Amino acid sequence: MILPIVAYGAPVLRKVAKDITPDYKDLAKLIADMWETMYASNGVGLAAPQINRDIRIFVMDSAQIFENQENDEKGQYPDEPGIKRVFINPHVVELEGEEWSYNEGCLSIPKIREDIMRPETVTLEYVDENFEPHTETFNGLTARIIQHEYDHIEGKLFIDYLKPLRKKMLQGKLNDISKGKVRVDYKMTFAK
Incomplete structure (x- = not known):
């Protein structure tokens, strides 16, 4: 089932999410719905707060970025061909490497894209959908x-990394998003 994406301004987007246990109600259905919602929205990642759940789970598929690359773009990133994965109860162990810029967007903040600096690699502890534990390091677009x-x-939201002046310049657009004054081609729910 395609779920509505929560728009900027909703309190759930500013909460620190809680770990879940293997007996979390209808977890397999929730994961399936998150995948369906992400793909229907043309996203490459989707976190539970974006569907109004304050739990520590997200899905991501960097492989689709590489599948859709032009031939002259191939081989630019060390994580090619990418991965498709579910992360439950993830916790960052380490961020490493030089920070690099990439133009990011967010399903919860539609029609705004900004260059954001992030470290090259991230090491995470997490459990998969079978609650098997993993500690892994990721790099490139996947990271x-x-x-x-x-x-x-x-x-946190990607706009939190912007310089205060840039964020101030976007404030009108952000206010419009929170008031539902934005058109998107996917289901969205707005803060009241």
């Missing part, structure tokens, strides 16, 4: 998407 989605479960 970037993971850091972006991880921020969601920490109550």
